[in-house]
Amino acid sequence: MERTWIKYTLLVDRDIEETFVGEVLESPYTLGWVEPQIEILTTENGYDYAENTEGPVIVYLFEPIQDSREEHEARLRAYIGPWGEAVSVDQAEAVAEEHDSWREEFREVRVGDWWIAPSWTMSEELQQADNVLWIDPGAAFGTGYHGTTQDILKLLQEWTPRGKRVLDIGAGSGILSLFCVKNGAAKPVWAVDINPQSDYQIRVNGANNQLADEDVRILIGDASDPAVQAALPAEVDLILLNIGGDEDVEMLPVVDKHLAREGQVILSGIVEWNRDHVVAAYERAGFSLVAEKRSDEWVTVYMERGEVLA
Structure with missing residues (x-):
């Protein structure tokens, strides 16, 4: 009954x-x-x-x-x-x-050479797969279904984070942070989110992937807050931003302060009609466009710090 x-x-x-x-x-x-x-x-x-x-x-x-x-x-x-x-x-x-009927809504998804799947997935194909990131849905944003997340994951497969110091702003469930750890990024990867539930969800998903708690350093708060910035590493090689186009621009001072001289940034959460505004703002700050991906109306760009435009 x-x-x-x-x-x-x-x-x-x-x-x-x-x-x-x-x-x-x-x-x-x-x-x-x-x-x-x-x-x-x-x-x-x-x-x-x-x-x-x-x-x-x-x-x-x-x-x-x-x-x-x-x-x-x-x-x-x-x-x-x-x-x-x-x-x-x-x-x-x-x-x-x-x-557990709600679990049926969350199924595995293939993104490039990787599978993103809930930990309870029992498909034979996944059990034999080499590249699986186990991500359970929770109160923190990020399951791997949204086009912005998938496009960032595709760029991270084309431009490996191996050996890089990574800062993930708007980390949500930790999907991007954990992907970087599993692909050889320098430890710890820094994950920042304003949602207090992110701390718990990132730890759960880290355990799902047999990663240690110390592999990801979690900070709860706004990355532009001086107190949060004071806790961040002085310099990283790669910054991930998937929080919205205007928010990506607002976060430019943080990127400029913490990104290494020849570092890279991946910007997403950008709608196509706001793309030029975001790219131009970063170009004025000395970044050049390296690669770009689109999913429906969403745009994701990979940029590298270069010469400041006159």
């Missing part, structure tokens, strides 16, 4: 997010996931999104239905009561237990 659960959507002040989640993990409730509130924006370059850094984060809790709906909700309100206004219930709904 299929069980029914109550799915609670809570709004939690980000100042107490870590403490609240820690307590939930010790409670009778099942933690689903945590995500920021996202605002959809319309810009002159098309659609974009931005994280609402002022408002609360969204926390999803689950509880199997055993009593009346009213009794369940009364117990939840009593549980979150000590948190006062810092935690509130936005929504409660009954949902069917899904077991």
